[in-house]
Amino acid sequence: MAVIATRDIEMGEEISVSCMHIIPHCQKCIVQLTNLASDIEFGLKREERQALLKNRWGFTCMCALCTSDAEKIKESDKRRELIRQLRDKIRQGLDRDDFPSSLKWYRQMIKLCLKERLFPQLGEQYWVLAKLYSTVGESTNALKYAQLAYKELKRYQKAGEEMDGVIAEIEEAIPLSELQS
Numbered sequence: 749m750a751v752i753a754t755r756d757i758e759m760g761e762e763i764s765v766s767c768m769h770i771i772p773h774c775q776k777c778i779v780q781l782t783n784l785a786s787d788i789e790f791g792l793k794r795e796e797r798q799a800l801l802k803n804r805w806g807f808t809c810m811c812a813l814c815t816s817d818a819e820k821i822k823e824s825d826k827r828r829e830l831i832r833q834l835r836d837k838i839r840q841g842l843d844r845d846d847f848p849s850s851l852k853w854y855r856q857m858i859k860l861c862l863k864e865r866l867f868p869q870l871g872e873q874y875w876v877l878a879k880l881y882s883t884v885g886e887s888t889n890a891l892k893y894a895q896l897a898y899k900e901l902k903r904y905q906k907a908g909e910e911m912d913g914v915i916a917e918i919e920e921a922i923p924l925s926e927l928q929s
């Protein structure tokens with residue numbers, strides 16, 4: 749097994765893995781843009797995470813976020829609430845083919861995900877963003893995010909993650925020379 753860090757690790761810092769199913773239907777979401785992040789565990793607030801983990805695994809989460817001060821938790825919960833609102837707006841926007849609005853919300857959602865350190869599947873999220881840019885005719889940004897997606901997904905693939913489907917989709921859509929430039 750290989751472990752890939754999604755950010756710098758401080759000296760002496762504990763390394764943890766997530767027990768949440770963040771985007772369990774990611775493969776499907778990518779293929780069908782409209783099913784984007786249709787999971788229920790995405791962006792849960794502290795109380796919801798605590799209840800779910802207690803229920804499923806029988807432990808009380810003592811991670812840095814769950815044990816931080818009330819003010820920080822409140823801010824995090826607010827961002828997560830926003831993330832879920834944006835996800836729903838994006839889903840509705842895509843359903844009615846409103847790509848410019850969906851793109852705007854998607855960018856906001858990714859920004860908040862990064863702030864909340866909801867890193868898993870970032871590569872797939874970048875790929876969705878690339879496709880949205882392509883749909884609204886912004887080819888420079890489309891390529892930029894396709895390259896980012898490809899780099900990110902390859903990194904996870906090296907760690908043994910199942911990324912073949914999305915990687916193949918990107919390679920089919922964009923020539924390798926452009927992806928790696």
Ligand SMILES: [Zn+2]
Pocket residue numbers: 797809810811812813814815
């Ligand atoms: Zn926690």
